[in-house]
Amino acid sequence: MKNYDVVVVGAGPGGSIAAMEAANRGLKTIFFERGRRPGEKNSSGCGLGPRMWTDFRFMKELTPEVCPSMRAGAASRSYFVNKQGVVAGYVMARPTESVSYEPAKSFITMNVYRSDFDPWLAAFATKAGAELKTSTLVTGLLRENDRVVGIIDEHGEKYRGLVIGADGVVSMVARQSGLRMRWDQDHVTLVPQYDFAVDPQRIDDIMGDETLAVWWSALFPAAYQVFFHDGFHLGLGNWMTWWDKNPLYYLDQVVKLDYFQRLVRVLDARPREYHAHLLPWLGSPGNTHTDNVILVGDAGGFPCPLEAEGIYPAMITGRAAAEVAADAISSSDTSKEFLDLYDRKWQQTSIGEEFKTGPELARIWRALPFSPKETMSWFVPMIMEILGGILDWSQPHAVRVRQVMRHVKLYLPQAVPFIMRNVLPLLEKILGERMDMLTSPEKLIASMPELQEAIASAFEEKEERA
Numbered sequence: 339m340k341n342y343d344v345v346v347v348g349a350g351p352g353g354s355i356a357a358m359e360a361a362n363r364g365l366k367t368i369f370f371e372r373g374r375r376p377g378e379k380n381s382s383g384c385g386l387g388p389r390m391w392t393d394f395r396f397m398k399e400l401t402p403e404v405c406p407s408m409r410a411g412a413a414s415r416s417y418f419v420n421k422q423g424v425v426a427g428y429v430m431a432r433p434t435e436s437v438s439y440e441p442a443k444s445f446i447t448m449n450v451y452r453s454d455f456d457p458w459l460a461a462f463a464t465k466a467g468a469e470l471k472t473s474t475l476v477t478g479l480l481r482e483n484d485r486v487v488g489i490i491d492e493h494g495e496k497y498r499g500l501v502i503g504a505d506g507v508v509s510m511v512a513r514q515s516g517l518r519m520r521w522d523q524d525h526v527t528l529v530p531q532y533d534f535a536v537d538p539q540r541i542d543d544i545m546g547d548e549t550l551a552v553w554w555s556a557l558f559p560a561a562y563q564v565f566f567h568d569g570f571h572l573g574l575g576n577w578m579t580w581w582d583k584n585p586l587y588y589l590d591q592v593v594k595l596d597y598f599q600r601l602v603r604v605l606d607a608r609p610r611e612y613h614a615h616l617l618p619w620l621g622s623p624g625n626t627h628t629d630n631v632i633l634v635g636d637a638g639g640f641p642c643p644l645e646a647e648g649i650y651p652a653m654i655t656g657r658a659a660a661e662v663a664a665d666a667i668s669s670s671d672t673s674k675e676f677l678d679l680y681d682r683k684w685q686q687t688s689i690g691e692e693f694k695t696g697p698e699l700a701r702i703w704r705a706l707p708f709s710p711k712e713t714m715s716w717f718v719p720m721i722m723e724i725l726g727g728i729l730d731w732s733q734p735h736a737v738r739v740r741q742v743m744r745h746v747k748l749y750l751p752q753a754v755p756f757i758m759r760n761v762l763p764l765l766e767k768i769l770g771e772r773m774d775m776l777t778s779p780e781k782l783i784a785s786m787p788e789l790q791e792a793i794a795s796a797f798e799e800k801e802e803r804a
């Protein structure tokens with residue numbers, strides 16, 4: 339039996355940060371990775387959100403020298419694909435004027451291959467003094483008097499200490515500690531993706547600073563495309579309950595699009611790998627801790643409820659878990675009751691804020707891109723009618739405006755209930771009492787002197803003209 343203060347299972351982003359923060363607090367820490375090195379078993383999540391640069395100062399040290407796959411991009415594209423498989427239009431966007439978060443002004447995501455990023459991150463933990471044991475599968479939890487006191491590895495070696503389960507979506511720690519037997523099928527998604535190799539210069543020449551694309555369509559659940567230094571991923575996902583065909587069938591619908599094929603040709607993209615991963619996607623995380631055990635990252639169900647950004651939440655919960663572990667160990671109390679502090683800690687972070695509207699955010703995603711046949715069948719043509727309808731010279735413009743309005747009216751029986759069911763509850767939660775303003779034009783005008791002034795001067799101008 340080997341004795342540690344903290345035993346971390348998993349050396350993904352959650353495990354490495356937990357190990358680093360625990361070691362920085364003077365705790366004797368070990369973290370385990372079943373792969374030969376961190377990142378070997380994980381080629382999934384890849385877009386790093388800007389919040390990471392503010393919350394983790396060492397992120398400034400992430401450079402192409404240490405992470406050759408990295409590629410930053412400020413622009414993202416949404417493609418709208420109609421039922422005939424034609425890209426009916428697209429919108430490109432950059433960080434907007436209202437963005438107040440400094441790092442996010444220059445890039446939307448920093449894309450990295452996990453095989454580069456995870457080892458880089460784990461090195462901060464070993465530098466801080468944590469011991470990393472690779473090529474070691476943790477197979478069980480060690481119990482004494484029915485209480486978890488540590489872990490057992492595949493060789494039967496025992497390690498005692500407070501256990502931090504950072505072992506990803508299929509978490510042995512969650513299962514064996516009794517925190518979760520298995521995911522509800524409606525809480526976990528399956529995400530198949532292709533990895534394509536592309537010459538870096540070609541990506542820059544053709545894509546510029548585009549980093550990310552989302553393909554919206556009734557033919558498949560929303561697909562994402564993420565560009566790296568020398569390639570891109572194309573993937574899509576949905577809850578396990580949704581698939582009525584092999585998930586590859588839907589991914590191949592994107593690959594077969596003429597537009598996508600053209601992109602493949604101009605980029606000279608070559609298929610390199612195929613992956614399929616599970617990813618938890620919940621409105622609120624499940625059970626997160628019990629006596630002497632804390633779950634972080636995917637193991638605890640922490641990916642963002644709207645778009646499943648999971649690396650940042652894993653790192654934030656890894657840090658919160660280490661802080662609580664340090665307090666618990668110095669108080670000689672690692673009971674579930676003491677570890678309740680963990681929930682209070684992560685709830686005070688940026689991801690706690692995210693989960694305040696978690697059920698509503700997850701519901702919108704479920705109703706929109708994850709219900710392609712029901713929702714995208716009217717959403718895509720409606721958006722395209724609004725965006726593209728006016729730019730048409732086949733009639734006088736006034737005639738076209740009337741035609742567009744008449745046509746958009748056809749979608750209202752679907753759009754209005756959708757908004758009432760899915761959008762208004764979210765706005766109510768976000769805006770609270772200010773929601774009144776949206777439903778009452780008088781209140782809106784009364785609360786905005788600038789608007790009152792603008793309306794008054796518009797009327798004055800009209801009178802003068804008359």
Ligand SMILES: Cc1cc2nc3c(=O)[nH]c(=O)nc-3n(C[C@H](O)[C@H](O)[C@H](O)COP(=O)(O)OP(=O)(O)OC[C@H]3O[C@@H](n4cnc5c(N)ncnc54)[C@H](O)[C@@H]3O)c2cc1C
Pocket residue numbers: 347348349350351352353370371372373376377379380382383384385386387474475476477504505506507510529531573615616617634635636637641646647648649650652
């Ligand atoms: C296709 C896909 C795309 C995604 N894209 C993004 C994205 O763009 N941005 C983003 O932020 N998130 C993304 N995510 C989510 C993100 O990948 C995860 O949320 C994140 O990796 C969670 O980190 P983690 O440390 O909790 O778990 P993981 O990254 O899964 O790490 C767990 C580690 O534990 C190891 N391990 C597991 N079991 C054991 C064991 N018993 N013994 C020893 N070692 C073990 C594994 O090998 C692994 O290294 C994506 C996910 C998928 C599936």
